[in-house]
Amino acid sequence: MLVRIVKMGFHAEHVDTFLEHFNAHKDQIRHFEGCKFLELYRDKNTPTIFFTYSYWESENHLEHYRQSSLFTSVWNKTKVLFSIKPEAWSVDKLESLT
Template sequence: MFIRIVKMSFHEEHIQKFLENFDVMKDKIRGAEGNRFLELYQDKNNPCVFFTYSFWETEDDLENYRQSELFYDVWTFTKKLFNEKPEAWSVDKLVSLE
């Protein structure tokens, strides 16, 4: 399993549109094959910046999602709202303390 972190920055006037669409799509994204966890964060100092944090079983699962109609629908809508190019990282968890 690995973690995918995506940083997105939106025009302020588009934040509500993004949040409304995410609310509609979040369960579908979470239900994608191999997705085990999904969270959305908003930066405390810059309310235009958001992060998604998701766990995926395999890289193939993430790639299959990225090639799916669901991803196409989500990304086609979302990318029109950006004010900067998004950034993404795939990382392995090394340590977790609770």
């Protein structure tokens, strides 16, 4: 299981636009082949900072999504709203305690 974490910072005036855009596409992203889980987080201290957290069956599934027209469309509309360079991490899930 691959976990993808993406940190994004937005200009304050673009936060609502980002949230509307995310809400319009979240189900398509979550149901893309290989995506098993998707969450959006907002930083408690800096409300213009967001994180997406997603589970992928494999690196190949994530890469297929990143090469898709869905990703291209979503990312092109999102990246123009950034106030900082986004950061992304691909990590292996080792343990989960619930």
